[in-house]
Amino acid sequence: MDTRYDPQAVESRWQGRWAERHAHEATDGTGRAKFYCLEMFPYPSGRIHMGHVRNYTIGDVVARQRRMRGYDVLHPIGWDAFGLPAENAAIERGIHPAVWTRDNIEYMRGQLQRMGFSYDWRREIATCDPEYYRWEQEFFLAMLERGLAYRRKSLVNWCARCQTVLANEQVEDGRCWRCESVVEERELEQWFLRITAYAEELLTGCDALVGWPEKVLTMQRNWIGKSIGAELTFPLADREGGITVFTTRPDTVFGATFVSIAVEHPLVAALSAGTDEERAVAEFVQHVRAQSTAERAVGKDGVFVGAYCRNPFTGARLSIYAASFVLMGYGSGAVMAVPCHDQRDFEFARAHELPMRVVVQPDDAPPLDPARMEEAYVGPGRLVGSGAFDGLPNEEAKLRITDAATAGGFGSRATQYRLRDWGISRQRYWGAPIPVVYCDTCGVVPVRRSDLPVVLPTDVELSGTGGSPLAKLESFVRTSCPQCGGPARRETDTFDTFVESSWYFLRYTSPHEDTRAFDRDALAYWLPVDQYIGGVEHAVLHLLYARFFTKVLRDLEYTGPSSVGATLDEPFVNLLTQGMVIKDGAKMSKSKGNTVEPDYLVQRYGADTARLFCIFAAPPERDLDWSDQGIEGASRFLHRLWRIVARGREWLAAARAETAAGAARPAASDGAGAEQARALRRLTHRTITRVTEDVERRQHFNTAIAAVMELVNGYAELVDEVPPRDTALRAALAEAVGTTVVLLAPFVPHIASELWEAIGGDDLDAQPWPAVDESALAEDVVEMVVQVNGKVRARFSVAPDTADEAVLAQALAHERVRAHVEGKAIRKTLVVPGRLVSIVV
RNA sequence: GCGAGAGUGGCGGAACUGGUAGACGCACUAGACUUAGGAUCUAGCCCGCUCAUCGCGGUUGGGGGUUCGAGUCCCCCCUCUCGCACCA
Numbered sequence: 001m002d003t004r005y006d007p008q009a010v011e012s013r014w015q016g017r018w019a020e021r022h023a024h025e026a027t028d029g030t031g032r033a034k035f036y037c038l039e040m041f042p043y044p045s046g047r048i049h050m051g052h053v054r055n056y057t058i059g060d061v062v063a064r065q066r067r068m069r070g071y072d073v074l075h076p077i078g079w080d081a082f083g084l085p086a087e088n089a090a091i092e093r094g095i096h097p098a099v100w101t102r103d104n105i106e107y108m109r110g111q112l113q114r115m116g117f118s119y120d121w122r123r124e125i126a127t128c129d130p131e132y133y134r135w136e137q138e139f140f141l142a143m144l145e146r147g148l149a150y151r152r153k154s155l156v157n158w159c160a161r162c163q164t165v166l167a168n169e170q171v172e173d174g175r176c177w178r179c180e181s182v183v184e185e186r187e188l189e190q191w192f193l194r195i196t197a198y199a200e201e202l203l204t205g206c207d208a209l210v211g212w213p214e215k216v217l218t219m220q221r222n223w224i225g226k227s228i229g230a231e232l233t234f235p236l237a238d239r240e241g242g243i244t245v246f247t248t249r250p251d252t253v254f255g256a257t258f259v260s261i262a263v264e265h266p267l268v269a270a271l272s273a274g275t276d277e278e279r280a281v282a283e284f285v286q287h288v289r290a291q292s293t294a295e296r297a298v299g300k301d302g303v304f305v306g307a308y309c310r311n312p313f314t315g316a317r318l319s320i321y322a323a324s325f326v327l328m329g330y331g332s333g334a335v336m337a338v339p340c341h342d343q344r345d346f347e348f349a350r351a352h353e354l355p356m357r358v359v360v361q362p363d364d365a366p367p368l369d370p371a372r373m374e375e376a377y378v379g380p381g382r383l384v385g386s387g388a389f390d391g392l393p394n395e396e397a398k399l400r401i402t403d404a405a406t407a408g409g410f411g412s413r414a415t416q417y418r419l420r421d422w423g424i425s426r427q428r429y430w431g432a433p434i435p436v437v438y439c440d441t442c443g444v445v446p447v448r449r450s451d452l453p454v455v456l457p458t459d460v461e462l463s464g465t466g467g468s469p470l471a472k473l474e475s476f477v478r479t480s481c482p483q484c485g486g487p488a489r490r491e492t493d494t495f496d497t498f499v500e501s502s503w504y505f506l507r508y509t510s511p512h513e514d515t516r517a518f519d520r521d522a523l524a525y526w527l528p529v530d531q532y533i534g535g536v537e538h539a540v541l542h543l544l545y546a547r548f549f550t551k552v553l554r555d556l557e558y559t560g561p562s563s564v565g566a567t568l569d570e571p572f573v574n575l576l577t578q579g580m581v582i583k584d585g586a587k588m589s590k591s592k593g594n595t596v597e598p599d600y601l602v603q604r605y606g607a608d609t610a611r612l613f614c615i616f617a618a619p620p621e622r623d624l625d626w627s628d629q630g631i632e633g634a635s636r637f638l639h640r641l642w643r644i645v646a647r648g649r650e651w652l653a654a655a656r657a658e659t660a661a662g663a664a665r666p667a668a669s670d671g672a673g674a675e676q677a678r679a680l681r682r683l684t685h686r687t688i689t690r691v692t693e694d695v696e697r698r699q700h701f702n703t704a705i706a707a708v709m710e711l712v713n714g715y716a717e718l719v720d721e722v723p724p725r726d727t728a729l730r731a732a733l734a735e736a737v738g739t740t741v742v743l744l745a746p747f748v749p750h751i752a753s754e755l756w757e758a759i760g761g762d763d764l765d766a767q768p769w770p771a772v773d774e775s776a777l778a779e780d781v782v783e784m785v786v787q788v789n790g791k792v793r794a795r796f797s798v799a800p801d802t803a804d805e806a807v808l809a810q811a812l813a814h815e816r817v818r819a820h821v822e823g824k825a826i827r828k829t830l831v832v833p834g835r836l837v838s839i840v841v
Numbered sequence: 842g843c844g845a846g847a848g849u850g851g852c853g854g855a856a857c858u859g860g861u862a863g864a865c866g867c868a869c870u871a872g873a874c875u876u877a878g879g880a881u882c883u884a885g886c887c888c889g890c891u892c893a894u895c896g897c898g899g900u901u902g903g904g905g906g907u908u909c910g911a912g913u914c915c916c917c918c919c920u921c922u923c924g925c926a927c928c929a
Contacts, residue, residue, distance in 0.1 A: 215845050219924060222844065227928070247929060260929085297927060325927045335929045343842090344927060418928055539924075616866070617853060621846095623922085625853060629867050632879095637866085643881085693857080703855065706865035713865090717882095785861050790910050792861055816896095830909055835860055838909045 001649055001758045005642035007606020011750040015116060023765050024067075024118035026074040035071035036526045037063040038505055040534030040542070041078045044104035044126075045085055048111045050581040050588055051535065053598050054614045054624060058578055058701065059533045060117045061615065064746035065695050067118075068769040074526050075118055076508040078125035079105050082431045082497045091464035097430040098458055101128060111598060115607045116749050123511045127500035132507065133432035134453030135517035136499055139549075141435060141446050142556045148194045151444065154423055158186035163467045165427035190425040191434055191493070195548050199224055199417040202547055211574030213621070216539040223540045225418025230402040232336065232411040234259055236271075237308035237317055243267060246331030246416055249341060250405070251397035254386035255359035256311055256336040257349065258319045260302060263288045264328035268305055271320060275306030281322060288324045300325050300348055312410040313387065313401075323348065331416050339376065340368065346376040359385050360394050422545065424496045429460060429469045431494025439481035439488040448482045454490070468492050501542055502549035505529055505571060506559065517558055527559070529572045533620075536577035546571050576699060579623035588626065596626055608748035609635040615747055616705045638751055641712060644719050645737060645755045651723035653760030655734035673726025678780070680715055680732040684739050685776040687711040691743050692769070701747070708743055711736065734759070739770050785836040786811045788820040804831040811837040
């Protein structure tokens with residue numbers, strides 16, 4: 001063993017050995033408990049960044065530690081390989097997306113391997129492989145059959161110059177990111193997945209996700225946005241029909257003084273037709289519709305449509321306004337306006353000089369006067385001016401008024417969700433084809449399952465203009481109708497890439513299965529994922545879609561009861577969302593030019609140092625501040641540990657062998673040596689306790705490292721080339737050093753393996769996680785703190801089992817305590833066993 | 842605006858159930874070893890008073906409260922970060 005630590009040599013040696021031995025492959029049920037550890041798979045963008053290093057290091061620590069704990073661990077990796085950057089590369093540099101993606105995967109795979117991540121490489125998948133996406137096409141067909149997938153017109157961002165649809169991310173200040181022409185909205189037929197059918201289950205399911213951060217659950221709940229209220233129909237005045245509104249405040253219906261409807265609402269044109277307002281309304285509608293969503297969010301404009309409706313409870317005539325802030329996509333696209341009890345309605349009413357009625361009076365405040373109100377009153381209270389409902393607390397009135405509306409036939413209870421169905425069509429080339437064809441006689445026809453996969457052709461021309469390259473590829477577009485055999489055209493849109501990432505974690509359980517999507521038994525054995533780790537930026541989209549897909553695939557019976565498992569309702573039991581990597585106060589990103597290249601770190605310091613820094617510098621959920629000195633510190637620790645072990649390796653190995661052989665120990669151990677040995681063993685076993693807790697329960701990996709450093713500090717000066725004469729101390733040192741190496745194995749596996757070998761250990765990968773020797777933890781003495789009036793005045797040692805009275809007597813006898821107590825009356829004393837004595841004078 | 846999270850030394854961060862605030866690391870200072878070192882080792886390192894050890898006082902964004910005891914619990918306020926942003 002060299003006395004100098006050479007990370008590159010150590011790392012390539014062990015990485016080679018792991019690959020040879022297939023060291024980290026899951027074994028699929030050998031009677032051991034399973035543990036599925038998963039990190040969000042990367043997009044093959046070219047090279048890994050520090051965010052990946054951090055994410056995958058955290059995951060690797062968990063995976064390696066659970067393996068040592070005896071679990072059968074599944075720790076897979078793959079590539080979220082479809083997506084826009086590949087197309088951009090093609091357009092800008094003339095490289096085919098498939099080639100670009102494959103090359104990136106090759107390079108990044110090498111990078112991940114050089115980091116020493118313990119993946120089961122046999123299970124590697126890339127979502128752009130037809131062997132992968134064919135199952136997704138099949139799921140889509142099954143969803144189509146069940147009405148869970150459907151087609152309707154919807155608005156897209158369209159660049160007329162480039163002749164293409166733009167993703168929201170490609171619209172910058174309302175302009176095309178590439179040619180800077182103004183982006184238009186266009187209505188296109190799009191495919192949707194009916195995620196709203198699962199809104200309620202996705203919402204209530206959150207309650208069971210106790211292993212998820214509260215933050216993420218809150219974001220999901222808000223995203224789903226359930227509102228309970230009522231639908232009320234306001235009959236039109238002077239003509240047939242009515243306007244249905246959704247409200248969460250049916251208790252305020254007597255205070256409604258007008259009705260606002262969305263500019264897209266079909267009644268806008270119908271009602272204004274033939275009135276004096278017709279022209280003004282048309283202009284307003286056109287004006288608002290030309291605005292971007294952002295512009296629309298600013299103003300609270302509206303215009304009278306020239307017609308009236310009636311309050312179904314009072315019969316009062318209410319004017320109808322077309323208003324910019326009413327959304328066609330939520331509720332019924334119409335709202336009853338109650339200026340006194342809704343802030344937007346209040347502002348709108350003031351601006352348009354519309355009447356205001358107070359119908360809820362707060363209990364403990366002066367009565368509200370509409371003329372003097374400065375803002376709407378939205379708090380609780382009792383009803384006034386509400387006919388038969390006067391005097392009711394408003395919460396109760398919600399139910400009573402809704403019941404009355406139901407009885408009267410003009411209303412009902414209603415629940416609304418903010419969640420919209422998921423539009424999955426992308427007018428993009430580099431994605432999985434949507435497996436349907438369009439036939440002039442039969443209409444929309446699904447591709448036969450036996451004809452799957454619909455393979456994405458590679459012989460396309462990518463110019464970035466003129467629409468989807470698939471649409472121009474005759475050999476792809478022209479096909480025959482599966483139903484009538486006549487000529488038909490293929491769908492040229494591809495799936496949103498979030499579709500691929502919604503089920504990849506299921507596929508890892510049987511990635512090479514080619515006759516069905518999943519081996520049910522394998523899936524039931526491995527799922528759910530025990531620990532999922534990724535960036536919080538996926539808190540809503542990916543994590544919600546994945547939950548949705550899990551439930552859909554359950555209902556389509558792709559997953560489900562089998563010999564080894566029950567129904568899979570939720571994919572991820574525990575979720576860890578790691579923070580961003582920050583440098584110079586901003587997230588590391590290419591555009592800001594503040595990146596640190598993982599390759600550079602590996603070359604300069606080694607993978608173990610990079611891993612150690614990521615783990616040690618911050619707890620995982622917090623942002624990680626990059627620091628050049630921090631990585632030096634991590635490197636220094638590993639070099640120091642190397643030197644310590646190198647210094648004593650021969651006798652350490654011998655001492656370990658002796659202990660393993662059960663050789664008699666206590667022979668040559670004097671009082672001082674025995675005392676030192678006991679103290680060291682206490683430190684060693686306390687460290688095992690702390691590290692185990694930190695890794696398994698608290699997931700505070702940074703403090704786990706701190707604990708190991710304390711252990712090393714505790715024995716560093718005792719390790720010398722010459723072994724200590726005392727055999728007990730020698731054994732305790734060998735144990736301490738061995739424990740250090742084993743505890744560090746999940747974090748810095750290469751150097752740990754090398755050091756383990758140096759001190760005579762065999763296969764570190766097969767080494768169990770250290771067990772705590774409870775007897776070693778026992779303290780001979782405990783330090784007691786004495787507080788006088790809450791201030792620490794003295795400390796002294798006692799045997800841990802000393803009676804409280806004896807402890808108190810000893811505390812009072814302490815000279816420093818006496819100095820503070822003398823001449824004063826003791827009002828109260830308190831003994832917290834093993835901790836402190838509190839005296840109040 | 843709503844929701845969530847966070848404010849602790851010069852810095853990253855510890856302190857888990859209310860019980861020694863500042864673990865561990867970085868930076869810094871002094872010394873040792875050295876031709877030299879940005880290597881390594883030893884010691885110091887929250888602030889103030891004190892020559893200094895001892896000791897005393899103060900200190901977890903600010904203010905108040907509960908308690909023998911509060912970074913931790915409760916109330917009010919301030920600042921920052923993230924998410925959703927007209928959702929009726």
